[in-house]
Structures are given as C-alpha cells and as structure tokens.
Amino acid sequence: MLSEKMLGLGKKRSAIREIFEYGKKRAAEIGADKIFDFSIGNPNVPAPEYLKRVLIALLENSDPACLHSYTSAQGDVGVRKIIANNIYERFGTEVTADNIYITSGAAAALTISIKAMTVPGDEFIVFAPYFPEYIVFVEAAGAKVVVIPPDTEDFQIDIESFEASINKNTKGVIINSPNNPSGVVYSVETINSVCGILSKKEKEFGHSIYLISDEPYRELVYDDIEVPYLMNYYNNTIVSYSYSKSLSIPGERIGYIAVSPKMENTDDMYAAICGAGRALGYVCAPSIFQQAIAKCIDQTSDISIYKKNRDILYEELTKLGYKCAKPDGAFYLFIKALEPNAEAFCTKARKHELLLVAGDGFGCPGYVRISYCVRTDQIEKSLPAFAKLAKEYQ
Amino acid sequence: MLSEKMLGLGKKRSAIREIFEYGKKRAAEIGADKIFDFSIGNPNVPAPEYLKRVLIALLENSDPACLHSYTSAQGDVGVRKIIANNIYERFGTEVTADNIYITSGAAAALTISIKAMTVPGDEFIVFAPYFPEYIVFVEAAGAKVVVIPPDTEDFQIDIESFEASINKNTKGVIINSPNNPSGVVYSVETINSVCGILSKKEKEFGHSIYLISDEPYRELVYDDIEVPYLMNYYNNTIVSYSYSKSLSIPGERIGYIAVSPKMENTDDMYAAICGAGRALGYVCAPSIFQQAIAKCIDQTSDISIYKKNRDILYEELTKLGYKCAKPDGAFYLFIKALEPNAEAFCTKARKHELLLVAGDGFGCPGYVRISYCVRTDQIEKSLPAFAKLAKEYQ
Numbered sequence A, B: 001m002l003s004e005k006m007l008g009l010g011k012k013r014s015a016i017r018e019i020f021e022y023g024k025k026r027a028a029e030i031g032a033d034k035i036f037d038f039s040i041g042n043p044n045v046p047a048p049e050y051l052k053r054v055l056i057a058l059l060e061n062s063d064p065a066c067l068h069s070y071t072s073a074q075g076d077v078g079v080r081k082i083i084a085n086n087i088y089e090r091f092g093t094e095v096t097a098d099n100i101y102i103t104s105g106a107a108a109a110l111t112i113s114i115k116a117m118t119v120p121g122d123e124f125i126v127f128a129p130y131f132p133e134y135i136v137f138v139e140a141a142g143a144k145v146v147v148i149p150p151d152t153e154d155f156q157i158d159i160e161s162f163e164a165s166i167n168k169n170t171k172g173v174i175i176n177s178p179n180n181p182s183g184v185v186y187s188v189e190t191i192n193s194v195c196g197i198l199s200k201k202e203k204e205f206g207h208s209i210y211l212i213s214d215e216p217y218r219e220l221v222y223d224d225i226e227v228p229y230l231m232n233y234y235n236n237t238i239v240s241y242s243y244s245k246s247l248s249i250p251g252e253r254i255g256y257i258a259v260s261p262k263m264e265n266t267d268d269m270y271a272a273i274c275g276a277g278r279a280l281g282y283v284c285a286p287s288i289f290q291q292a293i294a295k296c297i298d299q300t301s302d303i304s305i306y307k308k309n310r311d312i313l314y315e316e317l318t319k320l321g322y323k324c325a326k327p328d329g330a331f332y333l334f335i336k337a338l339e340p341n342a343e344a345f346c347t348k349a350r351k352h353e354l355l356l357v358a359g360d361g362f363g364c365p366g367y368v369r370i371s372y373c374v375r376t377d378q379i380e381k382s383l384p385a386f387a388k389l390a391k392e393y394q
Helices: A004-011 A015-030 A049-061 A077-091 A105-117 A133-140 A159-165 A188-205 A266-279 A287-295 A304-319 A342-351 A376-392 B004-011 B015-030 B049-061 B077-091 B105-117 B133-140 B159-165 B188-205 B266-279 B287-295 B304-319 B342-351 B376-392
Strands: A100-103 A123-127 A144-148 A170-176 A210-214 A237-242 A255-259 A332-336 A367-371 B100-103 B123-127 B144-148 B170-176 B210-214 B237-242 B255-259 B332-336 B367-371
Touching: A004 A133, A004 B105, A004 B266, A049 A287, A049 B049, A077 A100, A077 A255, A077 A287, A100 A105, A100 A266, A105 A133, A105 A170, A105 A210, A105 A237, A105 A255, A105 A266, A105 B004, A123 A133, A123 A159, A133 A144, A133 A170, A133 B266, A144 A159, A159 A188, A170 A188, A188 A210, A255 A266, A266 B004, A266 B133, A304 A332, A304 A376, A342 A367, A342 A376, B004 B133, B049 B287, B077 B100, B077 B255, B077 B287, B100 B105, B100 B266, B105 B133, B105 B170, B105 B210, B105 B237, B105 B255, B105 B266, B123 B133, B123 B159, B133 B144, B133 B170, B144 B159, B159 B188, B170 B188, B188 B210, B255 B266, B304 B332, B304 B376, B342 B367, B342 B376
Parallel strands: A123 A144, A123 A170, A170 A210, A210 A237, B123 B144, B123 B170, B170 B210, B210 B237
Antiparallel strands: A100 A255, A237 A255, A332 A367, B100 B255, B237 B255, B332 B367
C-alpha cells in the first residue's frame, strides 16, 4: 500500500553508492592507500579558507535571529541581486534578482523546474551519457524521459537523432556541460545546432520547448575552455546551478535556478517555480549559506588540483592504450572498457583494487567512469594497476 | 503550457506573507515600534549561544572536505544514532538510527513521507484549524485532503466527525500538536480516542492507516504540559520533527522523520521514504547542521520568553473580553473574532496597527491567529490597541 515507485527507488541503491560502500569496506581490510576508489563525485579539494572565515564572521557578527531566519521562499533579495549581477558581469546576460530562485542545490533546482512546467503527457529529452538522477527527477514529476543515444566519437551530441526525437509532447531538454560522466564540454557548434533545432521545432509544433542547462561543473574547466552560456543562445532557457563542486560544499545544499528574462512567459515560469518549490516542501535554501555564497561569489576551491589529476590520468591512460574523449571539465574521465561488457571490465578492474563505475547507468554501455576527485598521489599510485589491467587484455 | 497548479500556487501568495509585507511597509512609514505585527511565525528569540559556539568549533576544527561533504541520503549515521537515543531517553520508544531519516526541516519531512505512501485515490485527513501548507503538500502528491471541522469548544478534536470521515481510501491522518494556529496541545484522552478509532478502522478496511505526527512545536510547551509521543499510542506512526522553532534556526532547514519500529512494514516505509527523498531532489540535509544538532540535542532557545508573552497576552486579552482556548504550546493565540467575519475584524484591527491573520486559511472562519513570537515590550505596547479594538464592538 506504499508507493511502489518510491519503494523501488529506495530499495534500488545506486550502482555508484554500492561501489563506494565496497570501497570503504575494502579500505578497512587492506588499508586506504591500497584501494583506488574512483567511484564517487565527492570533491576532495577542500572548501576555500576564505569561505570558512566568511561563515565564522557571519556567526560572530550577525544577529542570530536574522542570520538563521526564514528568508523569502525564492531567497534573500540581496543575495539574488549579487547572483544576478555576477551572471551579467560574466556572460552579459541581463538577468535581475527577479529571475533568480535560490535552491537547496542543483538537484532541487531540477526537481522544482521540472515540476513547474510538467503537465500530463510531457516528455523530456536527455543526452547519453547522462547523470542518472535525471531519469528519477523527470519520472517523479510524471513525465517521460526520451534518451538520445551517445555520440561516442567525441561525446558531443548526435544532432540527427536529437532532431528526430522531438515531437508535440516535448516539453524540455536537459543539457549538462561540462558533462557528468564524460567530462566533455559541448562546443559552441553543438550548442548552436541544438538551439537552432529547438527554435525550428517550437515553430513547427506551436509551443515552447524549454532548455534546462544543468551546470554544477561550470567552474571546473581547464585550459581556458569556454562553456557557452545557454541563455545567450536560446531564449527559453533555465539554468540550474550549484556551488557544491565549485566551493566543495556538496553537503550544504546551495545553488539556484536562473530563468531567462527573454523567455516568452518568464514571469509565469518564475511564479510556477515558486509554486513548485512550495509544493515540494522547499521552504527556503539554507539561510547562512545564502549569505556565505554572496560573499564568495568570485571564489572557487583550488581547481588546479583537478586539472593536475586530469592531466596525469589522461596522459598515462591513453599511453597505456585506453581510449577516451579528452575531458575539458568536471572531474570525470570516461574511458572505453577493454571488452564490450563494461560491468565485466569493472569486475576485472576490482581485482587490481581499481573501483570504476560502468557506463550502463549513464546510458552508455561499454564505457566506464573514473572520478578523479581524489588525492593526486593516489592517482599516481594507481597507474601500475591500470597498466596490469590493460595487460590482461593484450 | 506550464503546470497550472504550480502557477496557481506561485501566484497566490499566502495571506500571512501578504500581511507580513504590509507590516514591513507600514513600519517604514510610521516606525517599527508603532506597528504590532503578529502575523508571522518566525522565532524572535535568538538561537542559543551554545549553538553558535558549536558551529564555530565545527568550522575551526573539522576537515572542511568532510564537514561539508555529502552525507548518506538518510543523514550521517552517527547523528541518527544520537537522535534515536534521544527519543529513547525521552519517550522510552525503542527507535534506532535505521528508523531516522534526517530532512531539510519539517516541510520536507511531510512532503517526503506523503510522497512515500501515496497511491492514486488516497485521502489524508487533517483537523481544522490546520497549518495551511498541509493542503499544498497532500495535493502535490496527488492525494485528496479531507478536513475535519474544528471543535471550537476547546480546540481538541471532533471525534465523531473524524470517525465518520474515514473510508477505504484513507491513507493517513496528520496531527499537529502543539497546534498551529490554536496553540492547543491535544490531550492524552484525545489521542487515545483518535488512535482507538484508527485501529478499529484499519481492521474494518483491512489496510494500514498512517498517523503523521507533525511536531515542530514539541519543545515549545508551558506549565509542565506533556505532549503525548504518538509512537507510544499507535504503531503505524511517523513523526515529522524540526529544529526550526526549538533552536530558532528556521532558515537553516533541519529536522527529521522517525518511522515507528513497530510499524507493520517499517523497513519498506523507510525504503519508500528514501526513494521519495531522492525523487523530490533532497540529496541530504545540510551537513554542518546535521553535526550541529547532534551536539545541541538537549538545547533549546530561551522558551521562557514565549511563555511570558503568552501569559501577558492571554491574561490581558481575556480581561478585555476576547475569547480563546488557553494555548499550552507553540507561540500562537487563536482568538474568536468580535464579529462573524474574521477578515473584516482583521481589517478593523489594522486601523489600530494590529496585524492579525484571519482563521479562514486555517480552516476555521470566525477566528484570528496572533503569533506572539515578538518582543515582550511590543506585546505590552499593543495592549491599548487591543482595548480600543474591543471597544469598537461594545
């Protein structure tokens, strides 16, 4: 008599969590330095010292009845102004505080946005490889997920397949760049193609199609790669942003939704987002972290550590014969398994104490994800294990 | 093409928020000490100094990559153990960490619990006067709300009406004690009647009926009043708890769900709650506040201030001829309007700079809510205004 769907979701642990739990057990058995756990996307680079000082100063100097008080549901207006100004300064997009809705992280930004726009029969398009929770979030809102198969050439988007998948029920498209799990940044060319098709299809079907740009990894990019700001390419855009990875505070749950001021029905969309946040029980985002991110708007953790990790892993693994698209961002490497069955490959890897995640759950069988948000010396120590694993297949 | 329901929820501002916004505007016009804003339930007593020291110590002494990390979705196991032990010590109920799911406040505890158990056609019973968001949360999960009319005699529960309202579709019952807006604590007698009927009806209809005990005001009780712990009265009980009012941190969003270990399908219910939390986008409750509440498990803000406020207001208003059930808890007084139309009464009150909330939104027309979580001197200053208002009706 419970919800079978919710029971199923609760009982079926995510594959990533399973491996992570195994890793903790194995570490206790053989020592943490002998197990190479590349399973989970939990930032290992600490939050900036500056953020700590900001939090302590807020606690020391604020009236606690104000600091810890309810904010308005959409977030403190002063903080929203700072976020809006920051978007304007960085991307030239004229958003205001009234386009910003502060959320408990990107997951909340997605569930709220999807709930706000979904009516029965709606479909949302996601591109493989995709973050597995997209499926959960879309289905929880009562909509259907349409998956575009991966373009394993360069992990951009299979544009023909995308165009063919849009129909009269298409309500939205979720884009994730830099991508989890591939680490690839979608190029300006890819984005232009996607947005061109969306505009065409909006006319063809006579209704809006919303582009949801999920950007938790926006600040984690290397080699001066530019991540296109989608509001500047397509009017019906919603940005889902998070400070989890950029400031290494994933447990604190702070991020935002930005609604393009150029959206046709931008005020209604914002109101529906307020309604959906209310319906899902999000009273407001954690109040002290609202104040803290406003004061850390230009800060990030030391991203250079991730770049170093990526450089070592990408160079050494490709030398060993592993194939992967060069990741320009996030902290993931998505390599081709050395046999067709990625699960079997991961099982073999585990014998060398390498904990990898099969791509099947990301909608991309035959590949495995390596989360390189781990200590650099652990990455260096893991290289002989990757070499032995490759040798097994020669 | 957006969700009409969400758009409606977002556009229809809550009556309380409207009055609160008016109060801020009016304060700017005539001075904050001349307007008596009793509209909103935002704790005015500051969080304990001890909590501040705990938070600073966590920031100073913890590894930030751990402190701000994702916890497991159900919350840090050490914190869950401390919560479970605390429940055992206080109420003798043998809950364990595996019965506790830490949430982003009581609102999340409710939306997650309701989502976990709801299947199409379900009904949830609420007792007027009720917290208005119950309607929003139940309907958002796709279930129907059944309202039991208020028992305005003593603001306990109209047991006959309750019994008559249970049918084969009844999935749950939401109880809120100490009650918002009446401030009344349901007596052991009331609770025994409710639970007896539920047990009888479970047998009659051959399925579980869940009792959701929403307890954000549990610690705010006066004069040694005991608030029955519902797990000890009824096996199919879920407790929704919040630290928002007890520690004066409503903006930080921290609370929990406790599932009775004696529930028939307790493990499945817990799993479905995990699934629902995931589906709604609640990745974990704010991590630093998980640690903080564990260290403040026996602390509250200075509740004596609310008692003092209650005593003054209750005594003086009843002297002036206002009628209300004596509130034993929370920080609300629910008085009978001096004319049948509570909205009209509130409009007249506003002329005396008294901002009250009509009971209509709480399912109890003809009454008004006074939130006395304001400075005691403001309460004292407001008494002549209440006197003038009463005089208008003589």
